[in-house]
Amino acid sequence: MSAALTVQSVTKTFRPGEPRILDDITLTADAGRITTILGESGCGKTTLLRIVAGLEEPSSGRLLIADRDVTRLAPVDRDVAMVFQTFGLYPAKTVAKNIEFPLKMAKVAPAERRTRAAEVAAIMHIEHLMNRLPAELSGGQRQRVGICRALVRRPRLLLMDEPLSALDPKLRNELRTEIVALQRAIGSTILYVTHDQTEAMTMSDTVVVMRGGRIEQAGPPDKVFARPASTYVAEFLGNMNLNPAPDVERAGGYAETVGIRPEHFGLAGTRPAAEDDFVVSGRLERCELLGADRILHVRAGEILWRARVDADAPIGDEITLVASRDQVHTFDTETGARRAT
Numbered sequence: 154m155s156a157a158l159t160v161q162s163v164t165k166t167f168r169p170g171e172p173r174i175l176d177d178i179t180l181t182a183d184a185g186r187i188t189t190i191l192g193e194s195g196c197g198k199t200t201l202l203r204i205v206a207g208l209e210e211p212s213s214g215r216l217l218i219a220d221r222d223v224t225r226l227a228p229v230d231r232d233v234a235m236v237f238q239t240f241g242l243y244p245a246k247t248v249a250k251n252i253e254f255p256l257k258m259a260k261v262a263p264a265e266r267r268t269r270a271a272e273v274a275a276i277m278h279i280e281h282l283m284n285r286l287p288a289e290l291s292g293g294q295r296q297r298v299g300i301c302r303a304l305v306r307r308p309r310l311l312l313m314d315e316p317l318s319a320l321d322p323k324l325r326n327e328l329r330t331e332i333v334a335l336q337r338a339i340g341s342t343i344l345y346v347t348h349d350q351t352e353a354m355t356m357s358d359t360v361v362v363m364r365g366g367r368i369e370q371a372g373p374p375d376k377v378f379a380r381p382a383s384t385y386v387a388e389f390l391g392n393m394n395l396n397p398a399p400d401v402e403r404a405g406g407y408a409e410t411v412g413i414r415p416e417h418f419g420l421a422g423t424r425p426a427a428e429d430d431f432v433v434s435g436r437l438e439r440c441e442l443l444g445a446d447r448i449l450h451v452r453a454g455e456i457l458w459r460a461r462v463d464a465d466a467p468i469g470d471e472i473t474l475v476a477s478r479d480q481v482h483t484f485d486t487e488t489g490a491r492r493a494t
């Protein structure tokens with residue numbers, strides 16, 4: 154697969170002597186795919202996106218867009234478009250004129266501008282709003298217009314910085330699906346920044362987990378979820394019980410941490426058992442109803458385990474939880490790094 158974007162050893166320091174905001178970032182975004190940068194607030198996601206867009210200079214490192222070195226090129230010469238969290242529409246222009254604007258700047262003939270604007274508007278379900286002004290739209294509709302405007306020029310690379318974070322959960326859900334549909338229809342490459350793990354899981358072909366200016370792990374979301382490289386990733390993408398491994402107690406503390414996702418636990422006796430199953434027993438301390446299922450909080454001495462099951466039990470009951478061995482992860486307690494398994 155060809156890379157639409159290659160980031161090579163990019164670092165960024167805003168002020169001399171201060172720590173690096175980005176520390177040796179290397180990644181590729183595959184052509185025609187969605188690559189998501191996932192990380193907590195302040196980890197450097199937006200700075201990285203702004204460097205790719207050319208709005209910020211890297212302190213060192215290189216950027217290639219479709220194998221062309223763009224490190225020193227102005228934003229307009231990079232063939233990228235960007236969608237921000239806030240909408241940034243022209244208030245005095247209709248939806249149609251807003252969407253057509255980048256094509257007008259590129260001197261595309263009026264008839265073709267209209268056809269192409271109508272095309273993207275149809276995919277984003279806003280064709281009936283073409284004659285309205287931005288002030289006459291809801292937040293979700295405005296963001297749809299913003300996305301159409303960014304994509305209408307068919308940029309080689311579309312950068313999206315938390316485009317859905319200002320919207321309510323239901324709209325976010327809808328727009329997630331529509332962005333993926335639009336991307337598949339147009340075939341653009343998207344670099345998408347978010348701190349929302351659901352967005353990263355559902356939309357990306359590749360997810361890049363950032364932490365404190367560094368890449369913690371990158372790969373297809375299902376692979377990262379199934380084999381998190383560290384305790385940090387394990388907890389950031391989904392949930393995971395992280396407890397001292399019971400059988401490797403050493404002088405001076407526990408060398409290993411064992412990780413099991415709550416949904417990978419079952420109640421003993423409700424599933425076929427295997428000899429090497431991971432088994433813990435404890436007292437039911439709390440039961441959280443989620444809807445279809447529950448989180449049981451089971452205490453074994455100092456240690457608390459959470460299990461996501463569709464069963465109920467009285468508080469105080471003795472519960473035995475079982476997980477199959479291939480769902481048990483081990484990490485180095487000190488560094489948090491995954492042990493080779």
Ligand SMILES: Nc1ncnc2c1ncn2[C@@H]1O[C@H](COP(=O)(O)OP(=O)(O)OP(=O)(O)O)[C@@H](O)[C@H]1O
Nearest residue numbers: 167168174192193194195196197198199200201348
């Ligand atoms: N122009 C700047 N000058 C100095 N420091 C900056 C500048 N821009 C960003 N920073 C710092 O760089 C760090 C990373 O910021 P950045 O906006 O890239 O993080 P982020 O992961 O996108 O966070 P958020 O999700 O909150 O937007 C922060 O500590 C921020 O204060």
